[in-house]
Amino acid sequence: MTSYLRITSTTSSNPGYHGEWILGLSILDMFSAGSETSATAVDWAITEMIKTPRVMKTAQNEVREVFNRKGQIDETCIREMKYLNLVIKETLRLHPPAPLLLPRECGEKCGIDGYEIPVKSKVIVNAWVIGRDPNYWNEPERFNPDRFLDSSIDYKGTHFEYIPFGAGRRICPGISYGLANVELPLAFLLYHFVWKLPNGMKHEDLDMTEAFGIAVRRKDDMHLIPISYHPPPTKKS
Numbered sequence: 001m002t003s004y005l006r007i008t009s010t011t012s013s014n015p016g017y018h019g020e021w022i023l024g025l026s027i028l029d030m031f032s033a034g035s036e037t038s039a040t041a042v043d044w045a046i047t048e049m050i051k052t053p054r055v056m057k058t059a060q061n062e063v064r065e066v067f068n069r070k071g072q073i074d075e076t077c078i079r080e081m082k083y084l085n086l087v088i089k090e091t092l093r094l095h096p097p098a099p100l101l102l103p104r105e106c107g108e109k110c111g112i113d114g115y116e117i118p119v120k121s122k123v124i125v126n127a128w129v130i131g132r133d134p135n136y137w138n139e140p141e142r143f144n145p146d147r148f149l150d151s152s153i154d155y156k157g158t159h160f161e162y163i164p165f166g167a168g169r170r171i172c173p174g175i176s177y178g179l180a181n182v183e184l185p186l187a188f189l190l191y192h193f194v195w196k197l198p199n200g201m202k203h204e205d206l207d208m209t210e211a212f213g214i215a216v217r218r219k220d221d222m223h224l225i226p227i228s229y230h231p232p233p234t235k236k237s
């Protein structure tokens with residue numbers, strides 16, 4: 001996204017000024033890089049929770065407890081939802097929405113695992129495979145948010161076994177905004193509805209096939225039945 005560099009190197013007194021056009025591009029970057037990735041993460045989080053009802057129940061209990069206690073539903077409550085945060089971390093481990101990050105060019109000759117990587121080689125880092133590497137993760141294919149309990153591993157690109165937002169100078173600049181775009185919709189979906197599979201379908205039979213693309217979504221849309229949740233009446237003092 002060269003637009004970020006160029007916006008600082010041009011001024012309105014400059015005859016070649018393209019500031020508005022570049023700003024437009026930056027905003028377009030935000031929408032294109034930010035919406036598909038966040039939507040994909042919400043989609044996979046719901047899918048994994050439907051497949052693992054214990055996790056759905058725990059997350060839903062937490063969200064309802066916080067919202068009902070606070071008496072309001074807004075982003076200030078999200079910080080209290082520790083388990084929801086674990087669910088999102090685990091979702092991004094198994095389903096990093098941008099699984100191949102951005103391509104890199106090798107700046108100097110180096111070696112990885114006995115392979116010589118010549119200078120100027122294009123290098124693609126597979127965050128999807130790294131997140132499922134049995135050398136670093138116990139039962140890597142299992143959706144288990146508890147693995148992040150008491151763990152210092154986070155999204156900031158310093159734990160190379162977990163890089164859903166990438167790492168280094170090209171790390172995603174939209175981490176906080178991206179997470180908010182996942183946390184809030186998920187909290188609302190968990191708060192307001194009980195989710196059921198249609199036609200007597202069992203959660204064990206859920207199809208988890210992925211569709212290949214820049215963002216890796218579910219191959220087929222998931223159909224769920226939402227049943228409205230009615231909060232308990234508040235006690236009058």
Ligand code: HEM
Pocket residue numbers: 001029030031033034035037038041096097098101102103163164165166167168169170171172173174175177178179181182
């Ligand atoms: C759950 C949400 C998101 C995920 C998982 C995600 C993931 C990523 C990843 C993996 C990269 C490549 C990093 C690398 O190669 O090291 C990236 C780049 C980028 N992301 Fe995000 N992203 C998310 C949300 C957002 C949002 C909300 C925005 C904007 C507001 C955004 C803006 C960008 C931009 C502009 C880049 C390119 C950075 C560059 O060219 O150096 N992303 N993102």
